[in-house]
Amino acid sequence: MDRGDTWGDAERSRLLATIALELRNTGGERAREAACEAERLARRAGDPATLAFALNARFIQCFERAGLARERAAIGAELVDLATRHDLVPFAVLGHLVLVQANSALAEFATADHHATEADRLAEDHGLPLVGVFTDGYRALRATVAGGPNPYPALARRLAGTGMTGVDVLPLAELCWKVQNGQEVESAVADLPRDLLYEARACLRAVQAIREGDRDTMTRLYAELLPAEHELAGAGSGMLTLGPVAHYLGDLATALGNPTKAATHYRRAQDLARKAKAPHWTAAAERATKPPPNPPTEPSRHGGRVEDHR
Template sequence: MRVEFGVLGPVAAWDRTGEPRSLKGPRHRAVLARLLVARRRVVPVARLVEDLWGAEPPADAVGTVRTFVAGLRRSLEPERAPRTASRLLVTEGPGYALRADPDGVDAWRFERLVGSLAHVPPARAVAVLDDALALWRGPAYADCAGESWARAERSRLTELRLTAVERRAEAQIARGTATEAVPDLDAHVADHPWREDAWQLLALALYRSGRQADALSVLRRARRLLREHLGVDPGPRLARMEEDVLRHAAHLAPGPGGTAAQVWTEATAAYESVVPSRARTRLESTAGLMRDLAVTGGGGLEAARRHRVAAVAAAEQLGDPELTARVIGVYDVPAIWTRCDDPAQADRLVGAAERTLRLLPAGPHDAARARLLATVAVESRGTLPTDGPASGARALQAARQAEHLARRLGDASLLAFALNGLFMQTFETAGLAGRRDAIGTEILSLASRTSLVTYEVLGHLIRLQARCARSDLAGADRHATAADALAERHELPLVSVFTTWYRALRTALTAPLPAAASAYRDAAMTLDGAGMPGLESGLLPLALLCLHVRHDEPFDPGPRCDWGPYEPWARPLLLASEGREDEAVHLLGSVPAPPRDLLYEALWGLLAHTALRVGDHATMRRAHTALAPAAGELAGAGSGVLTLGPVSAYLDALTTALRHS
């Protein structure tokens, strides 16, 4: 005998013909409702007593509960023979359980329908949601509204219903019937003015119905109500919606069926419905999405960094090192610049990766270990020791370990990531452009064979830098052209930042000073909003200073010039240029060795030039030792953005000055 139960409204029961079962009084209904809330699990008699009467139950409460259960059994299974066990409302252990059919409770059926929309087209989604919403006869557990044990379930079902209403409207808009969605959405926001997603959907439905003015009016009404009722301003999505409506943003237009925007909307809506809000899968998906967002540059790159750190922190809080390893390791975004955009965030990521490496259980986790080690290497860019041997540096050690594991595993994408980490740590000494060129060559070969487009771009950019260091501008041109072509084909806007700066460097090597300075100022404009403060900060004045040094011309940066992280190595030369040579000598005595990164040779070149100018022999000796391995390179050109000219010229001048000291 099949019995169906209803809780989306007053508690009810029906037989297979649809005839209602008599549930007698309110206490009987309360017992039935409490068992339905338990979702087929046993509810002890003591708990039923407490839920029905609170802290002061009557003396015969247990017997009364048994009477209620017996009455429910007679109502739900009237054909059951006397003294035979119930198969529906069963006695088990210390209490009772209602073994309702999995599809025999309207709330459970509603949840199943709403959760079945992962790969459903909009038209079908509307029909499914119509069926789901039709199951509601009133507020969930309507006759148990005051009961504390029903409160959480009532709230959960109510929230799911509101979400279903919004998803139905979203599907109507996606299938091209936005006008049909307007009336229900209008009523929905009137009843629930705090739901910002509903306001956004209503505005979109109005806009796609040709009612731009009404869409703007709705958004302004939402802002007013949120402030008046909750004392808050609209969130960024609602604010952005108003801006998009005002400027007729292209993505708001319905377009032909199956537009990219519609596909995205449907896919994200399906994901929201299918993947539970606290699922570990969401953390991995977030990290993967941030990886794709990072290559868009600008706000996308900044948001990717921010949300990536949050996802890693959330994964660590769950106490699952394997999950944390996946969340950290999936973000294998290629990196070409050797100075961090956000050192504090990088430190947190390195710390999380190191902790996870220690916690990762022994066993088949070598791929995860390699990704964590590569992350340590990439995020520790520019942190090799400034003085003394660098072979013991943790980041360099991590890079080598990651490369070893990746080669043994034979995983192309993992090896590309590991080689990127190795590239970031290939600055133990000056003059290693040849080694970096070999890394770039391998990355390029690997990526082109396995369709790793972003790493193919990385390979071209690494080789561009190495070619510049060795004065091979024709070779650098080929790699710049190839990188630009890939970037245009695959929508990678950040690539043009590096190729534009390369072309400014090329101009600096071949054109008069005014033309070169203009090219650098034009290149600096590509950094506005690019989301790369580690590249942007101080780079233009440093490039112009190097340019003027090469042309033996004075450089006036102006009083408000921001040298960013390069001030310690530029300041002595600026003092000397102002005739303050004693101050320059004093400052040279305390200036640290430059960080071991792409500008290592350039900054040593500035120190060498300044030391020669003021006769500081101690700094001359330090500079000669540091620059000697790069005798065949252009100082700083390995960065692909600036140069001080041939290292050999500085070495010759230093040798001569020291010989005559």
């Protein structure tokens, strides 16, 4: 391949990656194809910075269905390796943050802790103060996993002066904390964009569907959430969680009249809760595996409906 072809590949890769990044969760298959082609061209071009940019696009487009945390972890690991070898600091930070998010979804918190520490170290060494917004959000997530008091009012104060109110996930984070702590809340989750918060919103929508007796929605959400049974709902955001997706699958299976499947899901929720060292989730899963003689069809641990969080 001559130099002209290589430069052409790099330019086309950057253009396609830009398209994929701009379209984010609205471009569907077209955007995913653009990200994949950007990666292919970047690898052929052999330029590390172009490849890192393309991997960023691939990450943004890795949300077409529930349960893709392991795939995102692989992208994050390659980003960290590539960026470290070629001194691409912003992409190294991005890779560490991707790994914080993906490992949180998988309840691999020792690994996520390591990458949060590395992101903070790079931020301090290279003067990148906004990285702390994400790592502070991760620490709030860790507090909710441990079953501590609500960390989100303090996080909101921390973010007030950053200009990153985007961290407009904070209302949803508050809601998730209330739901898993049994508080009565109003709820109507209508839109389910395919992004870092898809599993959390889908689980909230499942709570709503169960309460409304909406069998069609329950059936659809059960199928859509099933690939994420091994993940924590919402934890892929690195900022909030509703607990094990498996627990919500158990609630859906119960409401749909399949107690055998429900029991399997609740046991898996219990295993994941123990892995996460989350005593409140463990206790909830244990209670769900021992239903009363005439169990209600409502969710086994949630109270109330939920506000409109789109």
